[in-house]
Amino acid sequence: MDYVLHIMVIASIYVILAMSLNLIVGFTGLPALGHAAFYGIGAYTSALLALNFGASPWIGLIAGAITAGLLGFVISFPALRLKGDYLALATLGAGVIVYSIAKNWVAVTRGPMGLPGIPGFTFLGYPLDGVWAYLILVLAFVGLTTFVIGRIVNSPFGRILKAIREDEIGTQAMGRDVNYYKVMVFMIGAAFAGVAGSLYAHYITFIDPSSFTLMESITILLMVVFGGLGSLRGSMVGAVILVVLPELLRFLGMPSSIAAPLRQMIYGLLLVLLMIKRPQGLMGHYRFK
C-alpha cells in the first residue's frame, strides 16, 4: 500500500513540475529545456537550509521557491534575445550549469555524495509520518499550483501569453511588452518547480545531482508534450502516466537493470506514437509551429 502511495507522491511532484513547465512552453510557447535546474535549486536550497541552519522545511520551501524564481529571472534574459532552437539550447545550457555546480561545489553540496538525512516536513509541530500524510501535503501543493497557474492562463494576462506563443510581432503591435511577460512567466514557472524540489528533498530525505540532470528536464518536457501543450489537465495526465507506466514494468517481474533502459525506450516509443496519432498531445489543442 505504501508503495502505491509513494508512486502517487512522486507522480504529484511531477504534476507540479509539468504544469509549471507548461506555463512556459505550452502557454507562452518558449521552448525551455532546463526545468530540472529550477527543480534542483529549490531542492538544494531547502535541504541546505534545513541541514545547516535547522530551518523548517516550510521556510526552506519558500526560500526554494524564491531562489528558483530568481534563477528563472536570470535565465529569462537570454530568452529575451533568443528564439526557437537557440532559446532551447540556452536553457539547456543553464540546466547543465546548475547541474555542474551541484556536482562540483563539493564544499557546499557534497557533490556526487549528495545530501543525506534531510528532515521531513512537520505540520503544526507534528512530523508528517507516513506516506499518506506526505501525499496529502503534496496534493495540497498540486491544488495550489493548479489554482495559481490555472487562474493565470485563463485571465487576460494569460491571453497575452498565448498571443506571444502565436505571434510575438503581433503581440507587440497590440502595445504589449513581450519581454515583461516572458520574464514573469519564467519566474513563476521556476518558482513552482522550486517548490516541487523542496517537496521532493524533504520527502526522499536524500538528494544528489543525479536527480536534476538534462534527462530529468527532458522527462518533464515529455510529460508536458505528452499531455498536451497548453493544457493543465494534460500535464496532470502526462505526468501520472509517465510515472506510473514504468512502475508497471516491475510488476511484470522485470529486473531493474532491464527496467531502467526499457523505461526510456517506452518514453521514446510513446512519444513517437503520439506525434503520429495526436500531435497536440492527449488533451491539448495547440500544435508546435
Place this chain on the structure above:
Amino acid sequence: MSTILQISNLSKSFDGIQALNRVSLDLPRGKISAVIGPNGAGKTTLFNVLTGFLTPDEGEVSLGGKIIEDMRPHKLALLGIGRTFQNVRLFAQMTVLDNLLLAMKNPKGVSLWAALARPQIMQAEEHANRARGLELLELFRLADKAGELAENLSSGQSKLVEFARLLALNTDILLLDEPMAGLYPEMIETLKKTMQALITQGKTILFVEHNINVVMDISDHIVVLNHGQKIAEGPPQEIRKDEKVIEAYLGKRQDASA
C-alpha cells in the same frame, strides 16, 4: 492644417538595397493620406520603421511636435501609432474575439494580481471589452465568427478581422498596409466608408494601396515613393498629372510613347 506625425530624413538599407532614402513627410492630422509606389518602393519598410519593427539608419520621427525617443514597437502602439500588416498577422490558434480583446486596453484585468483575484477585479472591464469587440466585428458582418479560431477564416475575413483588431486598439494614427488587397468589391466599399467615418472621429490614416481608384477617391493627400525616395507629394488631382509619377509607374514618359 496641423501635422500629427513628422517624419524627417528616414533612411534604411538592407545589405546594399536602399529601401528608404532620406524620406521626409508631414502627416496631416485628421486626414486620409496614401502612400503609393511600385513594388519594392519601400512602403512597407516605412511602416516597419514607423512602428518600431525596424530601426532606421538615420532620421527621426516626431509625434505631436515631440521627437519619439523610445521606438520600441509596443511603446509606439501605446503612443497611438497602430498598424495592420501586408501579410495579415492574426493570432492563429486563438478565437477571433480573443484577437480583438488582446488589442483593447484592460488596465485592470491585465495585472497578475487581477489574474489571481480575478472575478471581482476584471469582470466589468472584460464584459465591456467583449461587447465592444462584437460591435466592431459586426461592422464587417463577422460577429458570428467571434468564437471561431482565427486560422479557420478565409484570407478576406482575416484581413477584415485584422482591421477590426486595429480599431479595437483604438490608436490615433492608423497605418494600413494594403487593406483592400484581395477583398470583394462590397467589402472595399465598407472599408472605404469605415475609413471615412474614422476621420470624422478625429483619427489619422496613412495607407498603402495599389488600387489607384480607391486611392484617388478617398485620399486627401498622396505620397509617392520610388526606389526608397519620395518623388512626389500632394492632393490627388496634382498627383494624377505629375510627370515623375507617371514615369515611375509606366517606366517612361507618357509623351515619349506618343
